Amino acid sequence: MALPAARKLSQPVSGAMSLGESIYLVEMIKGLALTMTHIIKNIFDQDRFRTVEYPDVRKSMTERYRGAHRLLLRPDGKVKCVACMCCPTICPAKCITIIAGEDPNDPAEKFPVEFDIDMLRCIFCGFCVEACPKDAIRMDTRIYEINAYTRQAMIHNKSYMVDLMDGLKPPAEEFYRANPDSSPAGFSVDQPSVPVGQPAVNQVGGGV
Amino acid sequence: MSELFVASLPYLIALGRCIFAVVFVMQILPMLIWAERKGAAYIQDRPGPNRAHVLGIRAAGLVHTLNDVVKLIMKEDIIPGHVEKRYWAAAPVIAMSVALCTFIVVPFGDNFMGYDLKVSDIDGGLLFVLAATGMGVYGVMLAGWASNNKFSLMGGLRASAQMVSYELSMGLSAVVVFLIAGSVSLSTIAEMQAGVAWNWTVFTPVGFIAFVLFWTAAFAETNRTPFDLPEGEAELVGGYHTEYSSLRFALFFMAEYANMIVASAVTATLFFGGYNTGIVTPAWLREHADWVLVAAAGAVPVLLWFAFEAHKRKQRPFYQALPAGDARLKEPMVFVGIWLGAAVAHLGIGVAGLMGLASKLSLDFATFGMMSGVFESLGMSAETQGTVFGPDLVTAIVGITVLAVKVLFGCWFFIWVRWTVPRFRYDQLMDLGWKRMLPLAIGNVMLAAVWVAVFPTGLLSTFFGSK
Numbered sequence: 001m002a003l004p005a006a007r008k009l010s011q012p013v014s015g016a017m018s019l020g021e022s023i024y025l026v027e028m029i030k031g032l033a034l035t036m037t038h039i040i041k042n043i044f045d046q047d048r049f050r051t052v053e054y055p056d057v058r059k060s061m062t063e064r065y066r067g068a069h070r071l072l073l074r075p076d077g078k079v080k081c082v083a084c085m086c087c088p089t090i091c092p093a094k095c096i097t098i099i100a101g102e103d104p105n106d107p108a109e110k111f112p113v114e115f116d117i118d119m120l121r122c123i124f125c126g127f128c129v130e131a132c133p134k135d136a137i138r139m140d141t142r143i144y145e146i147n148a149y150t151r152q153a154m155i156h157n158k159s160y161m162v163d164l165m166d167g168l169k170p171p172a173e174e175f176y177r178a179n180p181d182s183s184p185a186g187f188s189v190d191q192p193s194v195p196v197g198q199p200a201v202n203q204v205g206g207g208v
Numbered sequence: 209m210s211e212l213f214v215a216s217l218p219y220l221i222a223l224g225r226c227i228f229a230v231v232f233v234m235q236i237l238p239m240l241i242w243a244e245r246k247g248a249a250y251i252q253d254r255p256g257p258n259r260a261h262v263l264g265i266r267a268a269g270l271v272h273t274l275n276d277v278v279k280l281i282m283k284e285d286i287i288p289g290h291v292e293k294r295y296w297a298a299a300p301v302i303a304m305s306v307a308l309c310t311f312i313v314v315p316f317g318d319n320f321m322g323y324d325l326k327v328s329d330i331d332g333g334l335l336f337v338l339a340a341t342g343m344g345v346y347g348v349m350l351a352g353w354a355s356n357n358k359f360s361l362m363g364g365l366r367a368s369a370q371m372v373s374y375e376l377s378m379g380l381s382a383v384v385v386f387l388i389a390g391s392v393s394l395s396t397i398a399e400m401q402a403g404v405a406w407n408w409t410v411f412t413p414v415g416f417i418a419f420v421l422f423w424t425a426a427f428a429e430t431n432r433t434p435f436d437l438p439e440g441e442a443e444l445v446g447g448y449h450t451e452y453s454s455l456r457f458a459l460f461f462m463a464e465y466a467n468m469i470v471a472s473a474v475t476a477t478l479f480f481g482g483y484n485t486g487i488v489t490p491a492w493l494r495e496h497a498d499w500v501l502v503a504a505a506g507a508v509p510v511l512l513w514f515a516f517e518a519h520k521r522k523q524r525p526f527y528q529a530l531p532a533g534d535a536r537l538k539e540p541m542v543f544v545g546i547w548l549g550a551a552v553a554h555l556g557i558g559v560a561g562l563m564g565l566a567s568k569l570s571l572d573f574a575t576f577g578m579m580s581g582v583f584e585s586l587g588m589s590a591e592t593q594g595t596v597f598g599p600d601l602v603t604a605i606v607g608i609t610v611l612a613v614k615v616l617f618g619c620w621f622f623i624w625v626r627w628t629v630p631r632f633r634y635d636q637l638m639d640l641g642w643k644r645m646l647p648l649a650i651g652n653v654m655l656a657a658v659w660v661a662v663f664p665t666g667l668l669s670t671f672f673g674s675k
Contacts, residue, residue, distance in 0.1 A: 025420070028625075028628075028629060031628045031629055032624060032625065032628050034628070035251045035624065035627060035628045036624070038250065038251050038252075038253060039247065039250045039251055042250040042253060043250065046255070046524070048253060049253060049254065049255045050253070051254055051255050053255070053258075053526050053529075056526060056529050056530055057525055057526055057529045058529075
């Protein structure tokens, strides 16, 4: 199919108006008709809006969306990760910290004693997923609301990332508060969820 | 009835008319702010304001206007140290009061129990409108000058230059209406356009050109896009109202919308028959008041459809996603109730009309008998005024409603244009005002003189009659 000839960008636009265009009224009515079409369409079919009414309605992410990381488990319930250090090595943000340990019951493989990802530093490039030789880490959780009131709560550790999936686990801070034993180093349950002196959060639903 | 009350009745009625005129403007005003936001959003394919709610009722974003009022009242009223305080404080008051003043000559109906349905019957009605809008420039000018900063001054200068330029075309296009009506009183102009729609001034060639010029000039006079250079935020920060905050800013903000309402009301009266329906004369309405009531029931299917649509909204993903117990969940049903209530009310009005028709009684006795007694005791009986209460009330309500519909459409047009066309450049603005519109307006006045001489009663009326 032949494409229509494009207007040369070097041609000046001004001065090229026809009489009808320079009278302005006809062009004006054309413009008004265009905007009115939008209004009428939008009144009768409000599903045309692309706006997602967050936080009441949440956008469902596609499967290939890179959200928060999760650690996968072997059939025997242990993490697949063998602490090979591929992911912290390739990580351009240097946000993954792994402390490797040995399992006396399984002398063939190492395992991560601690596996922390600092979500404040993570750039969601997905290299860790690419680098993993064991398919132990994936970013298919579709979780995109990663936030907390303290830096400590922004660290996702092994116990949080295991079997993490959207809707299955609460946000990290809430999770650590409920399970203080498995919270990352430095996290304190006593810390108020809203730091003193900070304005209160927006209430969901707004209101007058 | 005490004699004092009867003696003070004319003053009370004058006060009532003043309050009505102010309330008419102030009621439409918040709706316009809402329409501006929602209209802009729908033109740009967005849902627009819909977050704020009172007890779960969001009313499609109308609550945001309430929010605005609260916000503007509660805000700190900052008086910058460098302003000319007296003039600076006077400017927003002038802007708002002038905008409201202009409304006093606009008629809402022919008369009600012998009293004019307008605030003041000034003989030079339209001249008063032109004079008052001329005063309106003082608000903007004083604000710009007294703010004592360069950008505000630029805004004030632009506003005054622009208003003076476009007042010429505005006045000259109003002259065409004087010529056709033979009067400058807005009541006379509205009466002349009674009856069928082709009596309206806009349906004569000269009247149409005058309307286009008048309407364009009205955009410039109200500082609305595409002529909103005085507050061109790209180059002048906020223009003349940069230094204002809190209620003072709110006054400027409201004055803009009040000006739109007044401009629409004046245009409706000059060119679109004002309170006239464009189908029948007020005299016909008085005679057939019962039929008008029956016709009000025609709104019932529309209201039922609204209720049905409101009910359907419950299925929208938004309401489905809300957690149980959210206050907004009950909103669709509240609106179903409101629309159904309105439908029942309209049905009731229709039934009242039918009863009036069936009983062959005049509407006065059928529905307003008791009220009529009250008015008779005030010396406003049928014998003294030649009118009866019921039909007069129906005619007045029809007149006010028709005018309100025309005004709302005019205001909507202002908003519609604002979100359609970009702003003019300043030289283009002056070019349009002085080189295009002014010669056209002068030529049109000459043409109008010839036209009025050839067709004294109007072209279509000459062939088809004016009833």
